[in-house]
Amino acid sequence: MNRSNRGPTDQSIVSGSDFLQLNIRDAPVGRRSDWLAEQLRLAIADRRLPIGSKLPATRVLAVELQVSRGVVTEAYQRLIEDGHAEGHGRNGTIVVAAPAAPPEAPQARPVASPPGALFATAPGADIFDSMRATPTRIDLSPGTPDLAAFPRSAWLRAERSALASLTASDLGYGDPRGTPALRHAIANWLARNRAIRVDPNDILIVAGTAQTLSLLGQVLRDHGISAVAVEDPGSLGARQHLHNQRLDTPPVPVDSQGVRVDFLRDVAARAVLLTPAHQFPTGVVLSGARRRELMSWAFESDGLIIEDDYDAEHRYDRPPVPALRSVLPDHVCYAGSVSKLLAPALRIGWVLVPPRYRDALVAAKRFADLGNAALPQLVLAQLMESGEMERQLRLLRTRHRRRRDTMVDAIRTHIPDAEVHGAAAGLHLMISFDAEFADTDLAAAALAQGVKVQPLSWHSQHSPRPGLVLGYAASAPTAISEGVAILGDVLRHLL
Amino acid sequence: MNRSNRGPTDQSIVSGSDFLQLNIRDAPVGRRSDWLAEQLRLAIADRRLPIGSKLPATRVLAVELQVSRGVVTEAYQRLIEDGHAEGHGRNGTIVVAAPAAPPEAPQARPVASPPGALFATAPGADIFDSMRATPTRIDLSPGTPDLAAFPRSAWLRAERSALASLTASDLGYGDPRGTPALRHAIANWLARNRAIRVDPNDILIVAGTAQTLSLLGQVLRDHGISAVAVEDPGSLGARQHLHNQRLDTPPVPVDSQGVRVDFLRDVAARAVLLTPAHQFPTGVVLSGARRRELMSWAFESDGLIIEDDYDAEHRYDRPPVPALRSVLPDHVCYAGSVSKLLAPALRIGWVLVPPRYRDALVAAKRFADLGNAALPQLVLAQLMESGEMERQLRLLRTRHRRRRDTMVDAIRTHIPDAEVHGAAAGLHLMISFDAEFADTDLAAAALAQGVKVQPLSWHSQHSPRPGLVLGYAASAPTAISEGVAILGDVLRHLL
Numbered sequence: 001m002n003r004s005n006r007g008p009t010d011q012s013i014v015s016g017s018d019f020l021q022l023n024i025r026d027a028p029v030g031r032r033s034d035w036l037a038e039q040l041r042l043a044i045a046d047r048r049l050p051i052g053s054k055l056p057a058t059r060v061l062a063v064e065l066q067v068s069r070g071v072v073t074e075a076y077q078r079l080i081e082d083g084h085a086e087g088h089g090r091n092g093t094i095v096v097a098a099p100a101a102p103p104e105a106p107q108a109r110p111v112a113s114p115p116g117a118l119f120a121t122a123p124g125a126d127i128f129d130s131m132r133a134t135p136t137r138i139d140l141s142p143g144t145p146d147l148a149a150f151p152r153s154a155w156l157r158a159e160r161s162a163l164a165s166l167t168a169s170d171l172g173y174g175d176p177r178g179t180p181a182l183r184h185a186i187a188n189w190l191a192r193n194r195a196i197r198v199d200p201n202d203i204l205i206v207a208g209t210a211q212t213l214s215l216l217g218q219v220l221r222d223h224g225i226s227a228v229a230v231e232d233p234g235s236l237g238a239r240q241h242l243h244n245q246r247l248d249t250p251p252v253p254v255d256s257q258g259v260r261v262d263f264l265r266d267v268a269a270r271a272v273l274l275t276p277a278h279q280f281p282t283g284v285v286l287s288g289a290r291r292r293e294l295m296s297w298a299f300e301s302d303g304l305i306i307e308d309d310y311d312a313e314h315r316y317d318r319p320p321v322p323a324l325r326s327v328l329p330d331h332v333c334y335a336g337s338v339s340k341l342l343a344p345a346l347r348i349g350w351v352l353v354p355p356r357y358r359d360a361l362v363a364a365k366r367f368a369d370l371g372n373a374a375l376p377q378l379v380l381a382q383l384m385e386s387g388e389m390e391r392q393l394r395l396l397r398t399r400h401r402r403r404r405d406t407m408v409d410a411i412r413t414h415i416p417d418a419e420v421h422g423a424a425a426g427l428h429l430m431i432s433f434d435a436e437f438a439d440t441d442l443a444a445a446a447l448a449q450g451v452k453v454q455p456l457s458w459h460s461q462h463s464p465r466p467g468l469v470l471g472y473a474a475s476a477p478t479a480i481s482e483g484v485a486i487l488g489d490v491l492r493h494l495l
Numbered sequence: 496m497n498r499s500n501r502g503p504t505d506q507s508i509v510s511g512s513d514f515l516q517l518n519i520r521d522a523p524v525g526r527r528s529d530w531l532a533e534q535l536r537l538a539i540a541d542r543r544l545p546i547g548s549k550l551p552a553t554r555v556l557a558v559e560l561q562v563s564r565g566v567v568t569e570a571y572q573r574l575i576e577d578g579h580a581e582g583h584g585r586n587g588t589i590v591v592a593a594p595a596a597p598p599e600a601p602q603a604r605p606v607a608s609p610p611g612a613l614f615a616t617a618p619g620a621d622i623f624d625s626m627r628a629t630p631t632r633i634d635l636s637p638g639t640p641d642l643a644a645f646p647r648s649a650w651l652r653a654e655r656s657a658l659a660s661l662t663a664s665d666l667g668y669g670d671p672r673g674t675p676a677l678r679h680a681i682a683n684w685l686a687r688n689r690a691i692r693v694d695p696n697d698i699l700i701v702a703g704t705a706q707t708l709s710l711l712g713q714v715l716r717d718h719g720i721s722a723v724a725v726e727d728p729g730s731l732g733a734r735q736h737l738h739n740q741r742l743d744t745p746p747v748p749v750d751s752q753g754v755r756v757d758f759l760r761d762v763a764a765r766a767v768l769l770t771p772a773h774q775f776p777t778g779v780v781l782s783g784a785r786r787r788e789l790m791s792w793a794f795e796s797d798g799l800i801i802e803d804d805y806d807a808e809h810r811y812d813r814p815p816v817p818a819l820r821s822v823l824p825d826h827v828c829y830a831g832s833v834s835k836l837l838a839p840a841l842r843i844g845w846v847l848v849p850p851r852y853r854d855a856l857v858a859a860k861r862f863a864d865l866g867n868a869a870l871p872q873l874v875l876a877q878l879m880e881s882g883e884m885e886r887q888l889r890l891l892r893t894r895h896r897r898r899r900d901t902m903v904d905a906i907r908t909h910i911p912d913a914e915v916h917g918a919a920a921g922l923h924l925m926i927s928f929d930a931e932f933a934d935t936d937l938a939a940a941a942l943a944q945g946v947k948v949q950p951l952s953w954h955s956q957h958s959p960r961p962g963l964v965l966g967y968a969a970s971a972p973t974a975i976s977e978g979v980a981i982l983g984d985v986l987r988h989l990l
Contacts, residue, residue: 018688018808018888021815048686054882060889125858132668147663156658163651168642168969171838173627191543193513207702207864214863244862313513320516343666345869363620367739368709368863369702374840376868387549393513394555474667 017064019056020048024065032067036075044084044098055085055093119444123458125240137450138483142281142428142471145314145340146399154388155379162378174374176366178205178350182377185384186336186350193313195322196334198352204361205372208349209308210241212335213273215364216306217245219357220271228306229269231259233460235280238273238308251461254279258286261293271304277312277321281430281459281469283422285321294324298331304354305332311340313393314473315425316401330354338380340427341393348372348380396473400427406477407470407484414488427474430456432467437494439466445490451483512559514551515543519560527562531570539579539593550580550588614939618953620735632945633978637776637923637966640809640835641894649883650874657873669869671861673700673845677872680879681831681845688808690817691829693847699856700867703844704803705736707830708768710859711801712740714852715766723801724764726754728955730775733768733803746956749774753781756788766799772807772816776925776954776964778917780816789819793826799849800827806835808888809968810920811896825849833875835922836888843867843875891968895922901972902965902979909983922969925951927962932989934961940985946978 017023020043027035043049055061055076062069076093079085086096118130131141170179177183183200190196206212220228228242232251239249250267253260259274274294276286286294297303307324325334329352337349353361365371383389404423411418411431418431433439439455446453456467468487472480512518515538522530538544550556550571557564571588574580581591613625626636665674672678678695685691701707715723723737727746734744745762748755754769769789771781781789792798802819820829824847832844848856860866878884899918906913906926913926928934934950941948951962963982967975 018810018815020687021690021817023814025814043686046692048690048692050683050686053683053687056885126861128668129671129861132670144667147666150663150666152658156655159654160651163647168645171642171645171840172639172969173623173839175627176624188545188548191538191545192515192548195516195543197541197543207868210862211864241862315513319518319520320513322516344668344865345666347864347866347868366621366624367705367736369706369842370839371842373702373842373868373871376871390551474663 017061019061019064022065024067032071033074033078036065036071037078040075040079041082041084044079044095047098049095051095051098053095054091055079055095057092118447119440119455123236125244127458128237131452131454134447134452136447136452138475138479138486139452140470140472140475140480140483141452141454142469143340144344144471144474145342145396145427146403146473147343149392149395149399150343151383151388151392154383154392158379158382158386158388159375161382162375166374166378170374170378174371176371177201177362178203178372179374179377179381181381182384183350185381189384189389190323190336190352194309194336195326196352197326198329202352202355202358204351204353204358204365205377206349206351206365207347207369207372208337208339208344209310209335210237211365211368212349212351213238213241213306214245215361215368216333216351216353216357217242217247218364219360220304221245221247222360223357225270225304227269227271229264229267229272230461231274231279232462233281233456233464234273234275235308236458239461242273249273249461253462254282254284256284258284258290259294261290261297264294264297265301269303270301271306273306273308274324275308275310276324277309278314278422278426280308280310281422281428281456283424283426283428283430285318285425286324291324291327295328298328303331304357307332307334309334309336311426313341314397314400314427316397316404316423318424325352333357341389341396342380346376346380348376400473403472403475403477403480404429406480407472410481410484414485415491428469428471430467430469432456432465435466435495437466439468442466442468442487442491442494445494446487449486449490451486451490453487512556514556514559517560519562527566528569528573531560531566532573535570535574536577536579539574539590542593544590546590546593548590549586550574550590552587613942614935614950618731620739622953623732626947626949629942629947631942631947633970633974633981634947635965635967635970635975635978636947636949637964638835639839639966639969640837640891640922641898641968642838644887644890644894645838646878646883646887649878649887653874653877653881653883654870656877657870661869661873665869665873669866671866672696672857673698673867674869674872674876676876677879678845680876684879684884685818685831685847689804689831690821691847692821693824697847697850697853699846699848699853699860700872701844701846701860702842702864702867703832703834703839704805704830705732706860706863707844707846708733708736708801709740710856710863711828711846711848711852712737712742713859714855715799716740716742717855718852720765720799722764722766724759724762724767725956726769726774727957728776728951728959729768729770730803731953734956737768744768744956748957749777749779751779753779753785754789756785756792759789759792760796764798765796766801768801768803769819770803770805771819772804773809773917773921775803775805776917776923776951778919778921778923778925780813780920781819786819786822790823793823798826799852802827802829804829804831806921808836809892809895809922811892811899812919820847828852836884836891837875837878841871841875843871895968898967898970898972898975899924901975902967905976905979909980910986923964923966925962925964927951927960930961930990932961934963937961937963937982937986937989940989941982944981944985946981946985948982 058069058072062072080087083097085093087093183203186203187198187200227248227250229252230249231254242249252263309323325332334352338346408423421430423429439457443453443455454469553564553567557567575582578592580588582588678698681698682693682695722743724747725744726749737744747758804818820827829847833841903918916925918924934952938948938950949964
């Protein structure tokens, strides 16, 4: 095993170059430029050096290969002469053409399904990827805030400040629970905005609520829990994540007061996933009476409530609703994220977990990915502590409210028979119809006309009335009006 | 369920404030300032408003509560008068003292173990967290590059450019495989530096190699594979990740040519995890003969090789070694990351997976976290395509080589009986002793003297000779010299 006792100062060992793994010992003596030019041509031919790529500076490559710079300059000159490369002065030498070579077989990768196919069968595990990859003119899918309002300047300022102040050890492997700065900022945020008191040590930073469900699913299974009851209707995506962890998802009906706790008792599940502040997709707020029933259920059955607080900060015409976690810390696993506050692409969320599952959840996070990336956590902590997040939320509320109003008005005009649900808060509303037809047909016909929507039946385990879940936050008012008008038109042709 | 048909323009509905969930309808008429001041005192008392936090601007809170600004100003004035808050002019009103309240019980959270405890028992699942949380003066743990060399300015420049050019949809939910820009940049990087040709569509972006092992473990189990053979000695961390996925890790010995493929045949495992370019921890390079043996094994047994290419870019005195993936694309699952090139805290890695496991691995990533965060991917893509990464690698090589030389010299001076292994490349070296003692005792004694090192026995399944794994890349030369001198001193007292 001992390869190094020759010592590091032995200069007879040639290093070679990482670039194309070139080793000058392979070159015939006296023909090094020929050899180098040929190696480069081969790399261009087989696309290791694609067209448009830049060759290393002659000085750099000469040092790495331990040859004189003239050898490299000469080889580059050959490539320029035979048309493979072009000299661009101080900008270096660029590959411009490949020698004749058998063309690569193009990889067949499905990127988008034909519009009809998306709704022809029950939605599979990759349905949301397929939806995303399907281009449309107007996208009324729910789940995204106004992304054009993302605070780019504030983010960049906070990033500059974070980069200037972080230590070398901040860049190393970190605490799998997340950076102390962000956990502290989130504890303050939740105290101010969600009436939750929590020790920063009890907050786990995760890669969004999708990861919360994945990690928690593992932990619950390891604790002998094989089912998590879910609201019906309720999020298809959440259900898919639980199924992927081999958990059953018995449905519990939702009415105008929220989840039916009496049905939850019948299901005899030890855990339930809820969206109490703004039920997905109906938009119902869990009533005071149901909250009390739910608390009794949790105490009596020692049940776990997974509170998905996905869009509670977005309210328009109703008072705020405190989180269940604020009154039931030992029975509620609380999940939040920045996906609806800033952007889903940030992949940052948090989970507050009851003491009995805490260590297991931290271990699951450690083995999943050793913890979230540090830099974006430090940036987000600054935005939360500086008041920038509250400013962003106020800006979004103004913009979202206008879009919501536009959508409700357009529905009244173009789809007067639709009943509108849950428009007092959130990023989406739901419409339902007192009629008999397949809402997947409506969604398919709308997509064919360039409007993307989700059918209510996707989010239902038992047959509901037909309906649609319509996101308004991410679309401009003109697109919303036009999209709803097209929906009305499509509906008239369908019925 | 229908709560919204009252319509969005109904101004009689009071919104209330997210801040502390205040609702002015709770206030007695004519005593709103009293009520507000009391609510704020309660929030300060129970730490929802911690000392040092800033109260909302009076104008903002007045709008949210739908009261006149005077009501809020008056309430703040009361808090200032009774000593809870201080006015800071344009900087707002700050909480400075809490009313008498029962102090919170401090949470008992283990953050660091006493030095002896770390090495007293076999290392548990949280051993690397415990090591990290244990403060020392000199840290010679392996696995981290020179983090002081992180290219902060280049990162910030690339971030500015990425923020300026990204679209709103880049900020939404994305492709779970990663952004096209980064997959393209990595394909070019691997072609230039690791002799690998790969279609960008076949690259999956992950949160570091820890996540690769977690996702791949799930996929292999689902394909009926229950064991992954590992090198012995070999990385304890990697073994822990495989165990967490309920995979066995039968050991295969390593000699001066690398892994013993004849023993691998005896183990009869269908998959093996290898570090061919710079074996961890011995630093051995897999010889040409063994590479050929391994290829035969893969073809004959249809075996899967997981190639952990963790530090192959760091070389000092030897030619580059092409990746196994470059010659065995259908049998090698190749894992790389930026942890040793830039920083572990970025949590970005990539995996090239053989076709038969590709869709399952993408599905596993989707359900784990819906894909890596977008912004850091776009930044990294720019650094890779602009040549900044190669510049960083050259800078690191110069700095690491000097530190490596310092460590080898110090070992010759202070621990002359130690045999040095694997110092021609990488970020660490290994020393072993021709003597009988427990290397955990040496590591414990060194930690008591302020020097953190990992005992070789942690990384061994069968009893090896005693030894240490010593990282040099992340420490300044003076710290390295002093640390090795202390190790020599401790060793003399131990023997």
